[in-house]
Amino acid sequence: MAMTMTQKILAAHSGKESVSTGELILADLDLVLGNDITSPVAIKEFAKLGKDSVFDKNKITMVMDHFAPNKDIKAAEQCKMCRDFCAEKDITHFYDVGEMGIEHALLPEKGLVTAGNVVIGADSHTCTYGALGAFSTGVGSTDMACGMATGKAWFKVPSAIKFKLTGSLRRYVSGKDVILHIIGKIGVDGALYRSMEFTGEGLSSLSMADRLCIANMAIEAGAKNGIFEVDDITLDYIREHGGAEPVIYSADPDAEYDEVINIDLSQIEPTVAFPHLPENTRTFDNIGEVKIDQVVIGSCTNGRLEDLIAAAEIMKGHKAAKNVRVIIIPATQQIYLDAMEMGLLRTFIECGAVVSTPTCGPCLGGYMGILAAGERAVTTTNRNFVGRMGHPDSEVYLASPATAAASALTGRITSPWEVIGK
Amino acid sequence: MKYTGNVIKYGNNVDTDVIIPARYLNTSDHAELASHCMEDLDKTFVSRVQKGDMIVAGQNFGCGSSREHAPIAIKASGVSLVIAKSFARIFYRNAINIGLAIVECPAAAEEISEGDKVEADLDNGIIRNLTTGKEYKTAPFPEFVQKIIESGGLMQAIAHLSR
Numbered sequence: 001m002a003m004t005m006t007q008k009i010l011a012a013h014s015g016k017e018s019v020s021t022g023e024l025i026l027a028d029l030d031l032v033l034g035n036d037i038t039s040p041v042a043i044k045e046f047a048k049l050g051k052d053s054v055f056d057k058n059k060i061t062m063v064m065d066h067f068a069p070n071k072d073i074k075a076a077e078q079c080k081m082c083r084d085f086c087a088e089k090d091i092t093h094f095y096d097v098g099e100m101g102i103e104h105a106l107l108p109e110k111g112l113v114t115a116g117n118v119v120i121g122a123d124s125h126t127c128t129y130g131a132l133g134a135f136s137t138g139v140g141s142t143d144m145a146c147g148m149a150t151g152k153a154w155f156k157v158p159s160a161i162k163f164k165l166t167g168s169l170r171r172y173v174s175g176k177d178v179i180l181h182i183i184g185k186i187g188v189d190g191a192l193y194r195s196m197e198f199t200g201e202g203l204s205s206l207s208m209a210d211r212l213c214i215a216n217m218a219i220e221a222g223a224k225n226g227i228f229e230v231d232d233i234t235l236d237y238i239r240e241h242g243g244a245e246p247v248i249y250s251a252d253p254d255a256e257y258d259e260v261i262n263i264d265l266s267q268i269e270p271t272v273a274f275p276h277l278p279e280n281t282r283t284f285d286n287i288g289e290v291k292i293d294q295v296v297i298g299s300c301t302n303g304r305l306e307d308l309i310a311a312a313e314i315m316k317g318h319k320a321a322k323n324v325r326v327i328i329i330p331a332t333q334q335i336y337l338d339a340m341e342m343g344l345l346r347t348f349i350e351c352g353a354v355v356s357t358p359t360c361g362p363c364l365g366g367y368m369g370i371l372a373a374g375e376r377a378v379t380t381t382n383r384n385f386v387g388r389m390g391h392p393d394s395e396v397y398l399a400s401p402a403t404a405a406a407s408a409l410t411g412r413i414t415s416p417w418e419v420i421g422k
Numbered sequence: 423m424k425y426t427g428n429v430i431k432y433g434n435n436v437d438t439d440v441i442i443p444a445r446y447l448n449t450s451d452h453a454e455l456a457s458h459c460m461e462d463l464d465k466t467f468v469s470r471v472q473k474g475d476m477i478v479a480g481q482n483f484g485c486g487s488s489r490e491h492a493p494i495a496i497k498a499s500g501v502s503l504v505i506a507k508s509f510a511r512i513f514y515r516n517a518i519n520i521g522l523a524i525v526e527c528p529a530a531a532e533e534i535s536e537g538d539k540v541e542a543d544l545d546n547g548i549i550r551n552l553t554t555g556k557e558y559k560t561a562p563f564p565e566f567v568q569k570i571i572e573s574g575g576l577m578q579a580i581a582h583l584s585r
């Protein structure tokens with residue numbers, strides 16, 4: 001029975017020769033993730049089982065990133081609950097303030113995920129690790145609790161859409177533009193319940209930062225997971241970050257796909273998703289004059305070093321437009337440090353931006369950059385739902401770091417090509 | 423599993439950020455979550471929802487974050503059943519895992535109106551609009567999922583699962 005990449009990983013983790021679309025399986029987990037919002041609910045569920053210990057203290061990770069450093073008393077209580085649980089169960093990979101970063105940037109950086117893994121996380125953007133050739137998907141807190149107790153999760157084996165990439169990206173066009181383009185094309189439920197499998201010769205021109213960003217937003221098309229074929233770029237990344245030995249699963253040549261979509265990377269333009277859905281995408285021939293109040297560069301989608309470098313290149317030597325608040329959030333402590341050593345933080349601050357410690361903060365309207373009624377933000381995050389970044393009457397426009405940086409300089413949504421040329 | 427209730431109707435892509443905005447995620451208290459349910463989409467929801475009411479919605483209900491707080495808030499509001507054209511997959515999973523009844527039925531979701539009285543018999547896969555007299559068929563849950571629900575939720579079911 002021919003299988004897709006995802007199906008092969010699921011078969012191998014459920015002790016089966018092969019699996020087919022729609023089959024329900026129980027799979028062994030290589031890693032179970034939770035954050036400071038979802039873990040407390042999972043910890044309460046876990047307590048109901050009356051088990052003393054977790055299935056494997058090295059295969060559970062909790063990251064305090066959403067409302068940490070704690071934004072209020074309730075957030076502090078939630079983090080404390082996670083901290084106490086991890087201490088009691090002797091969880092190896094507990095990341096608190098000082099060590100933490102935004103979970104989906106942190107785990108690959110720490111080498112906690114490798115090719116061929118099965119990972120669940122009580123966070124919808126857990127699909128990010130598909131960039132490493134892992135099967136990785138978001139679940140709820142109850143699934144997380146079961147995962148912590150048993151090391152297993154149930155899955156319905158998904159079918160897949162194959163994205164065949166060719167060509168290479170133009171200057172200041174990034175993985176973010178690619179995934180926004182794709183979501184604009186197939187819609188926010190265009191891949192509902194399915195895998196998005198990325199392959200093709202175009203892969204060789206995509207950095208890990210691009211791939212992590214693309215896989216990160218697979219959920220924004222409704223997908224169960226996004227997954228990239230493993231190549232030398234993946235293997236180098238895993239090796240550099242001290243990840244476990246990769247296991248490479250490739251799709252069978254005759255695997256069946258619901259659809260094959262060809263994407264010529266050289267045709268992708270800077271793309272922006274207008275409120276209030278990631279599928280409302282436009283390119284600059286159709287954007288016009290949209291004034292903005294705030295720019296956010298950060299998040300699990302685009303808070304990586306490459307993203308900060310792209311933004312800094314555009315902002316260097318310029319001042320942000322008057323009345324635009326620019327907030328830059330390196331996604332992890334390591335990225336913060338690297339950005340500091342490269343002089344990027346100076347560039348941002350001289351431009352008039354604030355630079356924050358790693359946190360999800362404004363991405364989900366938590367804190368550190370909440371919008372008032374009627375305000376607009378251009379952000380490198382992944383969701384522009386009603387009220388996502390603050391008041392229900394505020395507006396969020398999703399864009400790449402380069403577009404966000406260009407917009408910071410002009411005070412309106414601006415293509416990097418306009419500011420810095422193609 | 424049989425449910426009867428009045429309908430509150432919404433459109434497509436009702437996301438978890440409007441079901442329960444992130445600013446309230448600093449708690450996991452069910453009643454507190456319920457008191458902000460749907461706040462950014464429909465300010466009147468909390469005051470008008472009655473125990474047993476049903477939500478009927480369009481495509482991709484529950485899209486967005488994996489917060490289990492979303493189905494919890496809906497369930498704790500007293501909603502007995504959500505009928506939609508389709509559900510986002512994490513929401514679907516979470517609803518089953520925490521015991522919020524949900525069912526996919528595009529025709530019913532299209533035709534049932536706000537305020538209609540509806541009866542749903544999920545064992546036999548029948549949804550009846552008592553206001554219009556129209557009847558709809560739905561697919562029963564897969565056996566595996568039925569087992570989870572019969573066991574009283576995933577936590578109980580997982581203990582009995584074997585390969």
Ligand code: SF4
Pocket residue numbers: 066102103104123125299300301359360363364381382
């Ligand atoms: S950065 Fe935003 S999308 Fe990513 S994990 Fe944090 S809140 Fe979620």
